[in-house]
Amino acid sequence: SQQGEEDPQALSIQEGENATMNCSYKTSINNLQWYRQNSGRGLVHLILIRSNEREKHSGRLRVTLDTSKKSSSLLITASRAADTASYFCATVIQGAQKLVFGQGTRLTINP
Amino acid sequence: ETGVTQSPTHLIKTRGQQVTLRCSSQSGHNTVSWYQQALGQGPQFIFQYYREEENGRGNFPPRFSGLQFPNYSSELNVNALELDDSALYLCASPPPQRGSSTDTQYFGPGTRLTVL
Numbered sequence: 001s002q003q004g005e006e007d008p009q010a011l012s013i014q015e016g017e018n019a020t021m022n023c024s025y026k027t028s029i030n031n032l033q034w035y036r037q038n039s040g041r042g043l044v045h046l047i048l049i050r051s052n053e054r055e056k057h058s059g060r061l062r063v064t065l066d067t068s069k070k071s072s073s074l075l076i077t078a079s080r081a082a083d084t085a086s087y088f089c090a091t092v093i094q095g096a097q098k099l100v101f102g103q104g105t106r107l108t109i110n111p
Numbered sequence: 112e113t114g115v116t117q118s119p120t121h122l123i124k125t126r127g128q129q130v131t132l133r134c135s136s137q138s139g140h141n142t143v144s145w146y147q148q149a150l151g152q153g154p155q156f157i158f159q160y161y162r163e164e165e166n167g168r169g170n171f172p173p174r175f176s177g178l179q180f181p182n183y184s185s186e187l188n189v190n191a192l193e194l195d196d197s198a199l200y201l202c203a204s205p206p207p208q209r210g211s212s213t214d215t216q217y218f219g220p221g222t223r224l225t226v227l
Binding site: 030031033035040041042043044045048088090092097098099100101102103104 | 113115144146148150151152153154155156159166167169199201203206214215216217218219220221223
């Protein structure tokens, strides 16, 4: 079963605009991670935010985490065509050994 | 470049057959995980191997089995293939960097399995 739910399922924006994706989860977590996947191939780790952190930045990426609402958001600023991909949030449940993924947001950047 | 490789890239099998998928990691980490990703879905955890023993399993039947070898390579075996086994199979291993969270995973490019 899926732990996380991403919203929206699909997002299409113009190049240069900002893209925001949201993720909700159900149980207590150690951390939350975001991954990118191009064209159904391997996932690329983007950023990890720990349960005691509220915000984290990496280049054009900004991630927030609200453990009281069990939600996270990923903001991609100044989007580029190369950002076109599917984005997944993944959580590591306390005491478990596995990543639990949501169903992903399919992001399309239009030139 | 994650240093995780998988073979083959694509595979076509028929229902009832058996398949072996392979994974190799350059990280030297002794943990490898396997995931199944159906079309349009997020990856689902199959199982994890640590020091050549299964160390956690998802909601998959026993016909999904695995092996891990001392050289950090790994295999996923699926017996009695069913049509619903058609998916992208991903293996993953923690990155080699000292201080990085072992929760972070480096994924291979995946093997696309089609069952006819």
